[in-house]
Amino acid sequence: MNNLEQNVTQQSTAQRRIAHLDMDAFYASVELLRYPELRGQPVVIGGRSEHQPVVQAGGRRQFYRLRDYAGRGVITTATYEARTFGIASGMGVMKAAQLAPDAILLPVDFDAYRHYSRQFKVTVAVIAPQIEDTGIDEIYIDLSDLPDETLVLAQRIRQAIRDATGLTCSMGIAPNKLLAKIGSDLNKPDGVAILDMSDVPSRIWPLPVQKINGIGPKATKKLAALNIRTIAELAQADAGLLQLHFGRSYAAWLHAVSHGIDHRPVQTHCEPKSISRETTFERDLHPRSDREALSEIFTALCVQVAADLKRKGYIGRTIGIKLRFEDFHTVTRDFTLTTAHTADAGQIRRAAGECLRRIPLTKKLRLLGVRVSALRPAHAAAAEEHYSTQRELPLFF
């Protein structure tokens, strides 16, 4: 065995130390920094239109209540006080208003959340640089190569985030991402959980299957029909039965995760695969009688996607659209350019228009979306073009 092989073997057999860090009620907590007088109250973030607080004479702020809201939209985040009413993210605002009509409603402010997101990630990176970005409010951190004791490290990271942002987070630390992710939820909010493989039977198995990242509503329902509700029941389930109902690869995955097994690495770098924009209308629009409005929205989406591509430095080759009808049925169409990649709004609009013509429009629409995929960095494409031109030159001269 040579040195390289030895290293690889050692690396793959060594116990890893992976953290999952999740900001507590992130959007709501950022809003509470801005409106400290709301601390301790049920507050939800979401909705679509402008429901900014109104500053009254004397500087007092007047906030919107859930009961004052009418129309479409969902809750993105609820404070823990609001969650006691049964409000959860993803819930329609109108339904949340039934549960807690007096809860404060604030509009989303993504710029503010992105600002705090960058801040907490930079703060963590100073202490532990091996970070995988998995969203605006959560990251995985590979702590394997750091010398410090696990709990000391966790508390140092959490304190640094609190000092830099005033925000709290929860952490799970375990030998892999699967268990770290479950762990960060165990002592939420503002808590830490450290898990080992030997903790799986006592601390993981009693949990419901949907606590596993990757088992969603559909799989949970199918498992419940097989009398499988806890991770313990999943771990004991007959392999043949699972294969019959979920297919070979998903069944194998279910079996592995129920035993706490997960070999995915922490990925510190990731290129985007697609960039898209979509919008749900205030009211459903008719393909004929609202044709003008739809056409305007469609073009605007293409212009936005093109701007996003340029700002982020990508060009794409596959243009796709998404339509959602009034009955929530959703269809997509896409088209791959035979010419070069593009970030041009006009070209995207034409391709998207071709896609649209392939969908029969009878029902009213509630959503329209435009996506560009098969991306590549614009600079790499330019460099390659330059390189290939250079290479060809000698042939011509």
Place this chain on the structure above:
DNA sequence: TCTGGGGTCCTAGGACCC
């Protein structure tokens, strides 16, 4: 009074090529 917007990954069939 249902159900946002931004993504990723997987599956599956058909075309096309070797």
Place this chain on the structure above:
DNA sequence: TCTGGGGTCCTAGGACCC
């Protein structure tokens, strides 16, 4: 005329996540 697999690309839909 019928008969193979394997590999890759394209397209559509769906599950899932934050």
